[in-house]
Amino acid sequence: xxTDVIMPQMGESIFEGTITKWLKKPGEKVERDExxxxxxxxxxxxEIPSPAAGVLKEIKVSEGQTVPIQTVxxxxxxxxxxxxxxxxxxxxxxxxxKQETRQREDEKPAxxxxxxxxxxxxxxxxxxxxxxxxxxxxxxxxxxxAAAPPQRPGTEKVRSSPLVRRLAKENNIDLTQVPGTxxxxxxxxxxxxxxxxxxxxxxxxxxxxxxxxxxxxxxxGGQAQTVLEVxxxxxxxxxxxxxxxPMSVMRQKIAEHMVMSKRVSPHVYSIDEADVTxxxxxxxxxxxxxxxxxxxxxxxxxxxxRAAVEGLRAFPTVNSSVDGTNIVFHRECNIGIAxxxxxxxxxxxxxxxxxxxxxxxxxTINDLAERARAKRLKPEEVQEGTFSITNPGVFxxxxxxxxxxxxxxxxxxxxxxxxxxVVLDDAIAIRSMVYLTLSYDHRVVDGAIAHQFxxxxxxxxxxxxxxxx
Amino acid sequence: MxxxxxxxxxxxxxxxxxxxxxxxxxxxxxxxxxxGAFKVTAGLLERFGxxxxxxxxxxxxxxxxxxxGMSYQGLRPIAELxxxxxIACCFNQITxxxxxxxxxxxxxxxxxxxxxxxxxxxxGPFHSANPEMYFVHTPGLxxxxxxxxxxxxxxxxxxxxxNNPVLxxxxxxxxxRIKEDLPTDxxxxxxxKAIVRREGRDLTIVTYAxxxxxxxxxxxxxxxxxxxxxxxxxxTLLPLDKETILQSVKKTNKLLIVHEDTRTGGIAGEIAAVxxxxxxxxxxxxxxxxxxxDSPVPFSPPLEERFLxxxxxxxxxxxxxxxx
Numbered sequence: 001x002x003t004d005v006i007m008p009q010m011g012e013s014i015f016e017g018t019i020t021k022w023l024k025k026p027g028e029k030v031e032r033d034e035x036x037x038x039x040x041x042x043x044x045x046x047e048i049p050s051p052a053a054g055v056l057k058e059i060k061v062s063e064g065q066t067v068p069i070q071t072v073x074x075x076x077x078x079x080x081x082x083x084x085x086x087x088x089x090x091x092x093x094x095x096x097x098k099q100e101t102r103q104r105e106d107e108k109p110a111x112x113x114x115x116x117x118x119x120x121x122x123x124x125x126x127x128x129x130x131x132x133x134x135x136x137x138x139x140x141x142x143x144x145x146a147a148a149p150p151q152r153p154g155t156e157k158v159r160s161s162p163l164v165r166r167l168a169k170e171n172n173i174d175l176t177q178v179p180g181t182x183x184x185x186x187x188x189x190x191x192x193x194x195x196x197x198x199x200x201x202x203x204x205x206x207x208x209x210x211x212x213x214x215x216x217x218x219x220x221g222g223q224a225q226t227v228l229e230v231x232x233x234x235x236x237x238x239x240x241x242x243x244x245x246p247m248s249v250m251r252q253k254i255a256e257h258m259v260m261s262k263r264v265s266p267h268v269y270s271i272d273e274a275d276v277t278x279x280x281x282x283x284x285x286x287x288x289x290x291x292x293x294x295x296x297x298x299x300x301x302x303x304x305x306r307a308a309v310e311g312l313r314a315f316p317t318v319n320s321s322v323d324g325t326n327i328v329f330h331r332e333c334n335i336g337i338a339x340x341x342x343x344x345x346x347x348x349x350x351x352x353x354x355x356x357x358x359x360x361x362x363x364t365i366n367d368l369a370e371r372a373r374a375k376r377l378k379p380e381e382v383q384e385g386t387f388s389i390t391n392p393g394v395f396x397x398x399x400x401x402x403x404x405x406x407x408x409x410x411x412x413x414x415x416x417x418x419x420x421x422v423v424l425d426d427a428i429a430i431r432s433m434v435y436l437t438l439s440y441d442h443r444v445v446d447g448a449i450a451h452q453f454x455x456x457x458x459x460x461x462x463x464x465x466x467x468x469x
Numbered sequence: 470m471x472x473x474x475x476x477x478x479x480x481x482x483x484x485x486x487x488x489x490x491x492x493x494x495x496x497x498x499x500x501x502x503x504x505g506a507f508k509v510t511a512g513l514l515e516r517f518g519x520x521x522x523x524x525x526x527x528x529x530x531x532x533x534x535x536x537x538g539m540s541y542q543g544l545r546p547i548a549e550l551x552x553x554x555x556i557a558c559c560f561n562q563i564t565x566x567x568x569x570x571x572x573x574x575x576x577x578x579x580x581x582x583x584x585x586x587x588x589x590x591x592x593g594p595f596h597s598a599n600p601e602m603y604f605v606h607t608p609g610l611x612x613x614x615x616x617x618x619x620x621x622x623x624x625x626x627x628x629x630x631x632n633n634p635v636l637x638x639x640x641x642x643x644x645x646r647i648k649e650d651l652p653t654d655x656x657x658x659x660x661x662k663a664i665v666r667r668e669g670r671d672l673t674i675v676t677y678a679x680x681x682x683x684x685x686x687x688x689x690x691x692x693x694x695x696x697x698x699x700x701x702x703x704x705t706l707l708p709l710d711k712e713t714i715l716q717s718v719k720k721t722n723k724l725l726i727v728h729e730d731t732r733t734g735g736i737a738g739e740i741a742a743v744x745x746x747x748x749x750x751x752x753x754x755x756x757x758x759x760x761x762x763d764s765p766v767p768f769s770p771p772l773e774e775r776f777l778x779x780x781x782x783x784x785x786x787x788x789x790x791x792x793x
Contacts, residue, residue, distance in 0.1 A: 160793075166750040183793050189722050189753040324695060363598050 003052040005074040007067050010041050010379045015184030017041045017065040017072060018249045024056045030076065037073070039251035044346075045375045068159070068184050072225040092163055099449060119265055137341045160187040167192050177340075231281040249468060250344040261406045265322075265441040269401045272436045276417055278301050281433040287360060293469060294359055300417065301337065302361040302468075307460040308412055309333045309354050317445055317452045319386050321407040327444055336385035336405055337365060339372045340394075346372050347405055349385040358468045393417060399435035414435035414456070434461075472648040478618035479583075479639060480509050482625035483547060484631035485655065487517050493629055494539065496532055506551050507585055516755045525549045527692030533559040533582065535569060541582045545629060550584030553638060554598040562767030567752065569632045581628045583637035587679055587729055590642055594770035597620035599678075599730040599761075604636050605739075611660055612707040614638040618649050620704055623658030640729075640786040647682070662697060663710035665717065669699035672723035672754075672790050675714055675740055676743055677703040680727045680759075680778065688783075696791045698725075701735075706736055714740060715747045722753035723790050727783055732760040754793035756784045 007017050021038040054076045061073040088089040108121040125346050158175040160168070164187050168175045172260040175187055178195050199419035248254065281299055292299040312319040312333050336347040350367035353361060373379050387408055392400035393416035400413040414437030422431045436457060440450050473481070489494045495510060501524040514522040523533050529550055536546035551555050556563070563582070571577040588597035613628060613635060615621040621639065628635035657675030666681065667688050676684045680701045681704050688698040701717050703710065718724050724744050726737035737758040744756055759778045767773045 161722075161753040162750045163753040186793065188793065326693065 001078040001293075002057065003054065003076045004052060004072045005036065005072045007039070007061070007069050007073050008048060008132060009069040010039070010046060010095060014041050014069065014379060016066055016068045018065055020045070020249065021063055021071055022059055022074075023047070023347070026056050026057050026059055028053065030056055044377050044379050045250065047375065047388035048342045052076050052078050060341055080170060089436075114127070117299055129466050159184060159188055160192075161189070164192050167196070171196055172383055201290065219237065248343060251348075254345055257406065258403050262406050264406065265404050265409070266443060266446065267404065267439050268442045268445075268450070270437075270440070270447065270452075270454055271399060272437045272458055274434050274436055275422065276300075276303075276434050276461055277430050279430045279461060280417065282464065282468070290469060292406040294363070296359070296362050296366055298362065298468070299365070300414075301365050301389075301391070302358050303461060303464065304414055305337075305350065305353055305361050305365075306333055306466065307457045308335065308387065308389060310460045311453045312455040313354065314451050314456050317449055318440065318453050320409055320411045320444060321386075322409060322443055330386040332384075332386060334384050334386045336382075336386065336388035336408070337368065338390035338402075338405075339369050341373060346377065346382060347385065347388060348372050348377055351382065351384070358466060388412070389414065393434065399437050401437055402439050404441055406440055408449070410453075411439050413439070471649045471650075474616075474645050474648050475511055475618040475621050476507060476641070476644040478622035478651060479767070481651070482510065482622040482629070483510065484513065484516070485734075486629045487513070487521065488625055488709060489544065489655075490629075491521075492543060492544045493547065494521045494523065495547045495549065495703075496525060496536055496539075498525055498527055498532070498551045499507050500524060500549050501656075505549065506666055507641065509639075510549065513593070527554045530557040530562065531565070533562045536580045536582075537570075537578055540578045541576065545631060547581045547583060550582065551590075552596045552598075553584035553586040553600060554595050556582065556584065556600060556636075560603065563604065563634075563636075564607045565609070568607045570609075571633055578634045579632045579633045580636050581625070582635055582785045583625070583639060585641035586638045587640040587642055588766045588773060589679065589729075591768065591770050591773060592641075592766070594765040597766035597773075599638075600705055601636070601638055602730060602734055602736060602746055605617065605709075605736060609634070611635040611705070612638070613660060613705050614640070614678045614700050615700060615704055616643065616678050617641070618647060619651055620664075620702075623656050624660065624704065626655075627657045627660050630657070633688075635660070638678070641683070642679045643743050654676070657765075658704070661705045661708045661710055663701050663703045663705070663713040665699060665701045665713070667698070667700040669697035670721060671697045672725055672748050672784070672787060673699045673701060673714075673717040673721045674725045674727055674787070675701045675717075676727040677706065678729060680729050682782050683778070684727050684783055687780045687787060690780070691782060691787055694788070696787060698787055703736075709736075711743050711747065713742060718748045719746050719751045722751055723793070724752070724756045725759065725783070725790055726756070726786065726788050727778060729761055729777060731763050732758065733763050735760050754790050757790050759786050761782050 007019075009015075010017065017039040018041070019037055020040045023035050023037055030036055030050045030053065032051070032053040033049040035047040036056070038045065038047050056074060057071070057077040058075040061067050061071065067073065079282050088105060150173070152321045158178075159180065159182075159360050160175055164175070167173070167189075168178075173195060175192075176188045178191055179188040181191055187461050279300065283300065290296070298326070309410060316329050317327070321330065330364065332352050335350045335353045337350065338345060338347050348371075350356070350361065350364050350368065356364065368381065370376070371381075385405065388405045388411045390400065390402045390411060391414045392402075399415040402411045402413045404411050413436070417432055417434045419430050420433045421428050422433065423429075424431070436454060438454055440451050470690060483493075486496070486691070495513060497510070499506055500510040501514040501519060501522045504514075510522065511760070523535075532548050532550070532615050536548040539546045557612065559582075567578050567580070586601075587599055601612055601614055605612050611628070611631065611633065615624050627635055628637050667685060669688065674688065676682045681700070684698075684700050688700050689727070691698050699717050701719055702711060723743070725741050728735055728737055730736065735758070737760060741756040741758070759782045761778055762776050764776055767776050
């Protein structure tokens with residue numbers, strides 16, 4: 001019995017995923033729940049376990065391809081027989097052929113007048129004839145061990161709606177060229193109307209702003225291109241010796257998000273300095289005891305989170321989001337913590353930090369960071385942040401001016417903690433100091449609020465009274 | 470002009486029609502001396518006397534049967550079902566006889582069957598029903614389900630003056646909860662015409678009765694998010710005003726149907742079919758429904774609350790549709 005392997009939905013608002021790696025080859029045996037392939041989505045990267053035991057018979061979606069959720073990406077033959085991998089049975093062949101026919105119908109340019117039935121039939125027949133892949137020769141996909149051939153660009157089925165298809169026909173617009181902004185990349189009414197308004201009806205897609213040179217490789221696939229512009233003519237980047245690597249999906253997402261954030265939020269930066277000599281002493285004293293008692297390493301992060309939460313509660317504007325002309329004030333303090341990964345960056349979120357005690361915060365941080373590095377975060381664990389903290393100090397940075405993680409309106413940057421000479425009661429003293437930076441969205445957070453917020457955070461850090469055990 | 474409740478508007482319609490036309494009579498349980506379980510018929514007995522305001526035993530079958538007989542004799546009876554749930558007792562008479570009389574024998578039955586319907590008042594499974602769809606499926610009947618005091622009065626007058634049988638559903642949750650100024654002059658509202666209660670460009674909400682108000686509230690909230698919902702109030706379910714529905718769908722390209730009736734076999738399915746047949750190439754998203762769950766109306770207040778569709782349900786569906 002064959003089992004379809006589908007692209008899972010990794011969270012409520014996720015509509016597509018990219019297969020980054022197949023962990024099994026066609027013909028290989030796989031156990032139920034054994035990792036079968038790796039995916040990358042808007043939110044997380046994850047290993048997907050096999051839905052059944054058997055032999056991976058066919059890979060329908062190859063590495064690097066992005067497909068909507070619920071798409072069949074492969075087939076597992078539950079019988080486990082070796083013969084299954086030798087020849088592809090008829091149904092497997094039938095499916096793609098049918099799909100291709102349907103796609104062609106969608107793409108057929110609209111004739112001036114409605115075609116008669118026989119005309120339409122003829123058009124279909126000739127199209128089928130012209131398509132070598134539709135010839136009924138068995139395709140031994142599994143036997144060769146090769147992944148399914150990637151679809152020709154432009155033949156992917158465009159997700160749209162009856163209205164959009166009618167408008168496309170009436171205005172002679174090629175839907176494959178219209179960037180979709182609807183759910184799951186769907187071409188919506190808004191998208192096609194904006195193309196129609198832009199006047200380039202027959203051209204459809206806004207032409208890229210650069211002439212594509214023949215020599216350099218084309219930009220790798222993915223929707224990122226719509227956001228990530230090229231600042232200078234591309235020719236000027238390719239000179240001398242170079243190598244070109246496509247961005248990983250995560251890299252693209254980060255790039256998109258950063259460009260978007262800088263475009264959407266007017267960033268302002270404030271810098272403050274806190275004397276954390278007391279905290280450093282406290283940590284040195286309690287480090288071992290803390291670890292013995294709780295099994296968790298004691299770090300500085302929970303101190304800063306506690307301080308930030310105090311600041312957020314005193315100045316709720318810093319804990320908000322901007323929706324057009326509305327300000328969404330979040331009652332929860334969900335603190336995103338930037339975690340550096342070898343392959344990028346992810347921001348897991350400590351939910352309801354205002355309800356957690358010191359130990360709870362420390363445990364949550366350790367757990368999230370560990371699972372972030374093991375690619376084991378759940379989608380909801382990187383969502384619904386209301387404020388974020390990043391720690392360039394961990395790499396020795398004196399201070400950093402971070403980019404706001406949307407839809408937050410502020411992000412706190414922590415510099416490295418180091419001993420510095422400071423003036424204390426007209427004497428020069430050696431104190432453990434840290435630079436605190438706040439990047440904030442000036443649409444809603446003014447300097448006055450930001451500095452008061454920072455004052456609160458600083459005061460809390462410098463006058464720590466809470467017990468940590 | 471005083472603010473008038475929906476209940477008072479209905480009472481005025483009956484009162485004024487009985488004043489206007491001596492052939493109009495009312496018949497039902499406790500409608501005379503007691504003035505009706507909800508006091509819709511209060512004061513009628515004193516004004517029009519026992520010959521025109523007839524109290525009956527507890528037998529809905531007898532009420533409808535007698536009303537049919539009266540209508541054959543030239544009267545225009547308004548039959549009250551104390552709770553519309555019990556109209557089921559008269560299912561055979563209404564669907565097999567009342568609805569077909571004009572067709573089969575050329576004998577129109579100019580009668581109105583009216584009563585309180587709907588949930589939200591903790592009436593439990595036998596006093597909260599929305600049985601409109603049994604009758605919407607019956608050719609030969611007209612089915613009205615108003616949402617405002619103005620419409621209730623104007624449509625009831627149209628129903629009383631109509632030469633064929635009309636079912637008139639009165640949502641009891643709205644009886645005393647909505648008020649508006651009514652014209653003092655005689656007016657009617659045409660049967661079979663829906664009305665656009667709120668203009669919008671992003672999606673259409675087709676609804677009626679109590680859910681009309683829920684939908685309007687949701688639409689106001691959606692507007693704050695930049696989603697402009699058009700709200701179409703059906704007012705009459707049979708005949709259905711397809712023209713107004715299609716017009717709105719062609720304008721907004723998205724359709725959400727909201728009703729308090731249960732989901733399976735509710736009018737949302739019919740409206741979805743109308744939209745597919747008449748505006749398929751104007752649809753920019755799936756047709757969604759917000760309805761009560763497929764269950765009898767629970768008695769327990771928290772369960773009833775869960776059972777009935779509410780503003781948040783409408784908001785969630787509308788948001789989903791808007792972002793589609």
